Amino acid sequence: MSENIKTSSVKESVKESVKESSKILQQIQLNPTITIPELSEIIGITRRSIERNLRKLQQQNILKRIGGRKYGIWEIVKQENN
Numbered sequence: 001m002s003e004n005i006k007t008s009s010v011k012e013s014v015k016e017s018v019k020e021s022s023k024i025l026q027q028i029q030l031n032p033t034i035t036i037p038e039l040s041e042i043i044g045i046t047r048r049s050i051e052r053n054l055r056k057l058q059q060q061n062i063l064k065r066i067g068g069r070k071y072g073i074w075e076i077v078k079q080e081n082n
Contacts, residue, residue, distance in 0.1 A: 020045060021053050027074060028063070030075040 023043045027034055036054070040047045057063035064075045 017053070021057060022051065024050065024053050024057070025063070025078075028074040032075065034074070060068060 020043065024039060024059045027039055027042055031038075036047050036050050043050070054063065056066070060079055064077050066073050066075050
């Protein structure tokens with residue numbers, strides 16, 4: 001029974017992460033210059049969670065940062081597979 005609870009919890013966590021990533025991509029599509037604090041406020045999760053999701057999307061070659069931290073923009077390289 002304990003194993004089922006762990007599996008269920010992991011599945012829910014993965015689903016939530018996918019939802020957050022999708023919301024981040026939607027916001028970036030609307031505003032490529034959006035900042036991490038702005039994403040955090042709009043989506044309603046911590047800045048740290050935004051950073052973790054952005055890093056994951058960059059590692060998966062879904063998202064790319066062009067330019068510096070202050071004046072750069074986000075570019076969606078390919079759409080996330082759903």
